[in-house]
Amino acid sequence: MYALVDCNNFYASCERVFNPSLVGKPIVVLSNNDGCVIARSNEAKKLGIPMGAPAYQYKDTFEKCNIRVFSANFPLYGDMSRRVMSILSTYSPQREIYSIDECFLNLSDMDIDFCEYGLKMKAHVEKWTGIPISVGIAPTKALAKAANRIAKKFPEQTKGCHVIDTETKRIKALKWLDVEDVWGIGRRNAAKLRAIGVRKAWDFVNLPQSWVLKSMTVAGWNLQKELNGIPSIPMELIEKKQSIATTRTFDAEKDDFEEIREHIVTFTSMCAEKLRHQHSLCHRLMVFLETNRFKDMDKRYNPSILIKLPFATCSTLELAEFAVDGLKQIYKSRYHYKRAGVVLMDFEDADEYQPSLFFNSNPKHKSLMAKIDAINHKYHKDVIRLGSQDFNRHKMYQEHLSGQYTTKIEDVIVVEI
């Protein structure tokens, strides 16, 4: 059996933990630059605020309905996530962190009452962190996802935990679940399925295997097996990332090369720090630029360049040099850029690195980076950075930012008695 644990309206719940007056009130959390709605409390969902809604189009609704608006506070959400995940890891020897607010637990070979166990972890997480969660438990990951959906949809009946442990429950769940809500069936596949009359997950599992393989490849076939109770999507237990990206939409359109270069160096530095944190070296780096995607075609230019490094490295100095090299190759002065990013990929373990006979990362950088990381970690910000980085990091509109209550000492809440 597998459990899928999902935090309810995670970002909104994080804000509530440190501001209980928000309980029961509609909340939305906005993306960087206060651009789009990326999280909503149940109350905000009921008011009809869609996911991804551009904030400026809903400004009046926010005011009229007294919706509390927050700028994204990722240091807070990341730290709260870490706390939730660490509690959940005590409930199974195998935990897969699937996203910032979700994780799978392998409950196989455990002689327990699954429903009782799910409710126990729910109470535990809520008591220790203040974050409400829902639990779905079933024989496969895809069915656990479906069970979780049922737990969320019917809180009165399920108390926030639903177990699919019989054939009757499995069939009932699949006949209830809309095909587009099945984990792994996206918009494209849903449209294809609708076109041939498939409406429910139950219709999907009854499609001939040949059709599924042909139209949805092996991913679709695995999904079909999973929904039929045959585990076909393994637990992913390795917690090292296979790629690390830092990308940002700018507060305004930019065309100045120097300014863009500063951002690219900063993005590279942020990626490199994460890379070192997971003890990896990278072999490839991608740099991309994007013009405003809401403008006319003739003003758009979205170049990217993939650079194969001559040696594996995690040195910010070396990576930044390669990134700027790449930027020079794709930058054209006649366009206005709205977004840019750096992606590191093709990693290997730092401990298992086999040096090359001819080209290698500067060995002195290893201890230099370690010192810089230690100092920056101590001060919780980049007090040491490259001279070529932008001084204020990245400017963003963050009009409604809450405190970093758990990661910044000045923001810790003071209780007066």
Add this chain to the structure above:
DNA sequence: TCTGGGGTCCTAGGACCC
């Protein structure tokens, strides 16, 4: 005026190998 960010996996097709 304004419209996010960070991931994973799969496939087709080209380059290259013998």
Add this chain to the structure above:
DNA sequence: TCTGGGGTCCTAGGACCC
């Protein structure tokens, strides 16, 4: 008229996820 067969590796792009 007709020009082999069977592999692997790499890459770009698409689809999906939160």
